[in-house]
Amino acid sequence: MFVDRVEVELVAGKGGDGCASFRREKYIPRGGPDGGDGGNGGSVIVVAEPGVDSLAELAHRKHWRARNGVPGGGSGCHGANAEDLIIRVPPGTLLRDAKHNLILRDLKNEGDSVVAARGGQGGKGNIRFKSSTNQVPREYTAGGEGEHRFVIFELKLIADVGLLGKPNAGKSTLLSRVSRARPEIADYPFTTKKPNLGIVQVDLDTEFVMADIPGLIEGAHEGAGLGLEFLRHVERTRVLVHLVEPMPMDQSDPVANYHTIRNELEQHSSELASVPEIIAVSKCELPGAKELAEKLAAETGREVYSFSSVTGEGLNRVLRRTYELLRESRAAD
Template identity: 60%
Template sequence: MFVDQVKIICKAGDGGPGSCSFRREAHVPRGGPDGGDGGRGGHVIIEADENISSLVHLVGLRHCTSENGHPGQPTLKAGRMGEDTIIRVPPGTVIRDATRGFILKDLVEHNERVIIAKSGDGGKGNVKFMSSTNRAPREFGPGEPGEEREVILELKVIADVGLIGKPNAGKSTLLSRLSRATPEIANYPFTTKYPNLGIVNVGHERQFVMADIPGLIEGAHAGIGLGHEFLRHVERTKMFIHLVEPAPDDQSDPVENYLNIREELRLYDEELAKRPEIVCITKCEMADADAAAELLEERIGRPVLKISSVAGKGLPQLLQQTIRKLDELQEPPID
């Protein structure tokens, strides 16, 4: 099961009350106040963990509450602090305030963290209220309440390369062939209901992360079908491999299918349409593959690769072009 959006109410721990205490030892005349401060409550912290790939473990977590701080103790002993609560999420998780809608933090790196609800400070013990005119204070601080905030956690997959295209274009098959990922593969549309990630190794020293993005349909930019859920996962990919089926089962035109996907990307985010792209005609063993590749090359004015994930044709050339484009993206700009 894959979950990429959850809503949680986070409540940090309240601060513990200070102590109202007086020294009463027989050998200490006129002992005076000795109440310690209360401990602060526990924070609610959200931390990125690269060992997690989905938000599914948070589905049942509607409320998240941290421990309250403990009361202060006599003999100037401070109360114990409440335990922090750490919510672990995959890198690429955007934390959004559910009430106001603004982004609180975008967790990208492993172990990156943010305090999402700050704890309340502990109250002061009565010793802090002693003065020259008040030698035996009985006041003490009650402790401050912890913050409460409702947040939306939204996962946007982080990958070097995103596989895009119409349903049944062969994205899952290509990912399974190039990596050890095992996405669900079947001969019907919308087999892939959520992104799958795989690490592609090229030789002994090079590797990159590839994501199989569920098939896009016309109107996805406006939320038709699961458009927004699909498109949010292409936002963090550095480049695209656009797979085009030469003879779709629905008798649609391969060139128009390619142009429709490009338009959906542009309508969703202009910047997505400007990212590097490698265009491939899949299932090149089919009779219509050569003609489809020629028509597509003529329409877009650049080379189109012909590949077959099942037969392994064209995959070495695809990997070489992918590595070359990724290297170009890493090169620093020339002043």
Template identity: 55%
Template sequence: MFIDRVEVEFTAGKGGDGCMSFRREKFVPRGGPDGGDGGTGGSIVLEARVGVNSLALFATRRFFRAEKGKHGEGSMRHGRKGQEMRLFVPCGTSVIDAADGYVIKDLTHPGEEFVICRGGRGGHGNARFKTSVNQTPRERTLGNPGETRHVILELKSIADVGLIGKPNAGKSTLLSRISSARPEIADYPFTTKFPNLGIVDVDIERSFVTADIPGLIEGASEGLGLGHEFLRHVERAGLLVHLVEPTPVDGSDPVENYTTIRDELCQYDATLGERDELVVLTKCELDPDGEVLERLQQHFAENPVKHKRDLLSISAASEIGLRDLVEEIMQRVTKRRLEMLDAGEDLNPIREVDMPTEATKSRRTPPHKAGSTAALSNDHQARDIPSIWGKQSPTGRTLAPTPPSETPKDDTKSDEHS
């Protein structure tokens, strides 16, 4: 189930209450206050993680409550802190305040996190109020409540390429041919009802992420059709691949369809109209004479744009021109990545295996297994390795010289004395 927009409420844990207690023990005539403090409530942390592709976790659960802090007890025992609640969201998730509509945080990079709700502080026990003039305080404070936030989580997919076009233009078919994604494909419009992401592996070292957006129609920027709900997924795409069908099923003109989608993109977000674009004429076998291709070329010549725009012709069903299309996309994506690196931006890993692994800390070697004594064992005793004697051990002590090996007695000397 693909969920890209949810409305949830987060509440951090309440702090534990302070305790009022006095020491009462045998043979201790003057005890005094010994009430402990309450523990801090648990906080709620949102973290962006590679491998999480949807907000389905929040679809069936709209209220999240962190653990409360434990109350203080006598004998100066402080309450335990509430356990932190850590929730994982996809990269590209925007946290929006539900009341005012402003963006609180935009989680775009893997591992990026922030505390959306802080836990309440624990209350003080009566031992905190002990003074020289107030030796038996009967005051304590209660724990503070945790923060509460009513937010909207909105996912804007981070893809290198966004596939756009009219319904039934062949976007899902193209995605299934160049990647391992298997979107629903049928011969009727609006088959795609939610965005699909696919990873295209050009070779062993090069790959990019493609997002298939549901078909757009006229008035999509104002809420008509299905695509208006998912236009946000192409906001972060660096390259737009605009698919044009030569013979639409509704009998409309292909050139007019292209201009209609372009107008809808500009009305939704003016920056989308200035983004690099690759226009692809799909189902080229339905245009054997190249009439539609020539009309598109003429339209581009008569209506120049400031951004880079090229025209290709493919057939996903017959796999005509797919290799050239993938190579052209990869070159543009590589160029954009280099520009991002020059600007000091970080590139997001595509797969979870691409995440850098933290080096494990090596365990400390025991002293008897380091240095000159490392070779000692049951079979190799110290007397068998005379070269180590007279040197310093890892602990700084000088090893005693090896005792002389037992030599056979001289029988001749014993006979003379006898």
């Protein structure tokens, strides 16, 4: 199951209490204080790790609690610190405080980590309060409470290239043709219900990651269809390949479909709308594909590419241009 947004409760461990104790041994009638400190409570730490591709584990476990520290004991024995609780998430996960809607950390890269809830400090034993003027201290402190917070995990897939378009525009077919990814492909809308990633091999030493994003419809930025859930997955992409099919199943106008998707991008994020984009007419083996490419070029004032995932016509040209824009984007960083 693919899960890309979940809210969970995090509770760090409480610190162990300090101990108030006095040395009691034979032939030592005036043994001094020997109460040890309590151990620190465990913290909840979130780590981005390779190999984790979903937040499904978090969806099935909504409460995460670290262990408490061990209380101090007599004879100067200090309580053990509790182990930290590690939550492993995919790289690209955004951690947000649910109450204040503040971003705690953007775990973009492998190995990034953040202490999401800090464990309580261990209490002090009475041995800490011994002094020349207080030789029989009975004071000790209780362990501190661990942090308790509700957080939201949001996964934004990290892909170099994102495929956009209306449902059934040919995104999944393209991804399956140029990579080893095997997304579900069928002749009905919304076949793709979760983003799919594939590695496109340009040559022996060059490759990039391409993401197939579920089809967007009008009102996606407001939650219509699957768009709101998945628009954020293209926010990290460096290049967008916008597919426009010449003969939509719903008999809609292909040019209007292109402008609808562009409007959704602009409404969702101005930064996303400014990402370099390639316009490509898919299924160029169908009637009207050439005329559609010419019309889009005239309206947008940009070069429009045509290709067919079935026959392979124009596919290499689209991939070469995609990699050129990707290389320019990387060089600009």
